[in-house]
Structure formats: C-alpha cells, structure tokens
Amino acid sequence: MRDDFRFSHRLKVRYSEIDGQKIVFNAHYLTYIDVAVTEYFHEGLQLEVGSDFDFVLAKSTLEYKRAAHLNDWLTIWCRMKKVGHSSMTMNFIITRDGEEDPLLTAEIIYVSYNLGKKKTQPVPDYVRERIDQFEKGNFL
Template identity: 75%
Template structure:
C-alpha cells in the first residue's frame, strides 16, 4: 500500500453479489470508477463539473485475485502512474479493509476528452501539475 497515496472505502451491498454469493465481476469496475472520481475530487481537489477537463475510459485490464463478499468493507487504492499527452494510466488495487492481499489489480487507461467536439485533447497543464504534485514527482 506504500506506493498508493489515495484510497476510497466502500461496503459491498446485497445487490452487488451474484448467485455464488460473491461480488459479480462487473461491479469491480463500478468500485474503481467511484474511487477514481474521488481521486480527482478529493485527492487532487479538481471540480469534475468544470468544462475544461473531462476524461473517458479507453481501456481496462482487470486481474481477479480473490473474491469480495456481502458486507465486506473494501479499500480501492488508486495511483496515477503515467500522464501522456492526452492519456493517463491509473493503477488500482482493491483490498479488504485491514488486509494487504489484493482482491483485484487493475490498469485503467483514460483519455482526456472534449465533450463538445467528441475528440481527444491534451491533458490540461494544471491537471498534469496537480497529479505530479499529488503523486510526488514527474510522470
């Protein structure tokens, strides 16, 4: 966990488990999405309602290591590892509260996006600066 400067905690709800009584696989992406939103808002202090910065999911790679169950408290750890011209790579890990063993490891690639033109655009300099400052170095 030492490599991660940000985590968000949530509890597994009944509607998120499947017939095997474990979290249905697609919900892990929702957990990551919630945590990434908090990363930008809480961690970086950015207003995601701002019209000058938006991003979309380009690729997600999930590696399932274990299963989460009803009422588990989960920590979703987020770390931005790379900021390119228009793309950003976020590494995520989900653990059970109080445990270090990963339930899931993910690499998520986002692209800076202009909703008006529906095209990619460069990551704004102020966003890049906040990420580098928060993560503790040049990315």
C-alpha cells in the same frame, strides 16, 4: 495503509452487487474503480471534472485474485502511473479491510476528453501540475 499509493476510497459491498455464488459479480469491480477514480480527482487532486477537463475510459485490464462478499468493507487504492499527451494510465488495488493481499489489481487508461467538441484533447497543463504535486513526481 499502502506506502506506494497516496489515495484510497472505502466502500461496503451491498446485496445487489453479489451474484448467485454469493460473491461480488465481476462487473461491479469496475464500478468500484469508477467511484474511486472520481474521488481521486475530486478529493485527492481537488479538481472539478466537467467543463474544460473530463476523461473517458479507453482500456481496462483487471486481474481477479480473490472474491469479495456481502458486507465486506473494501478499500480501492488509486495512483497515477503515467500521463501521456492525451492519456493517463492509473493503477488500482482493491483490498478487504484488515487484509494486505489484493482481491483485484487493475491498470486503466483514460483519455482526456472535450465534451463540447466530442473528441479527445491533450491533458491540460494545470491537471498535469496537480497530478505531479499530489503524486510527488512518482509517475512517468
């Protein structure tokens, strides 16, 4: 358990996710993060993403430190770093079960998006409140 992250999601590396070098292909780490951020909002914040609140990826920065392999159990740690007017910056760490050292670290910026209007919108107040309650005010 990481004290600096309140939420995590576990998954197992599947055969279709490894490449010719027998390691997880780099693009799959973004998929792992995408699965975890969905669970962060659904399980962690108890929010249904869709009708009046949705978000899209605006920027991703990933730092690959070590490789994951077939059948590894991975933990994707998620936390909100900052909530702006329409953007949300999140940090992620991916670790292998039983290990503290990260396989990958990431910072991703999401933008609140109105699907009906097909444009960005301010982060709704109720979303800000849920994030603040869940993260205990530990973001900027």
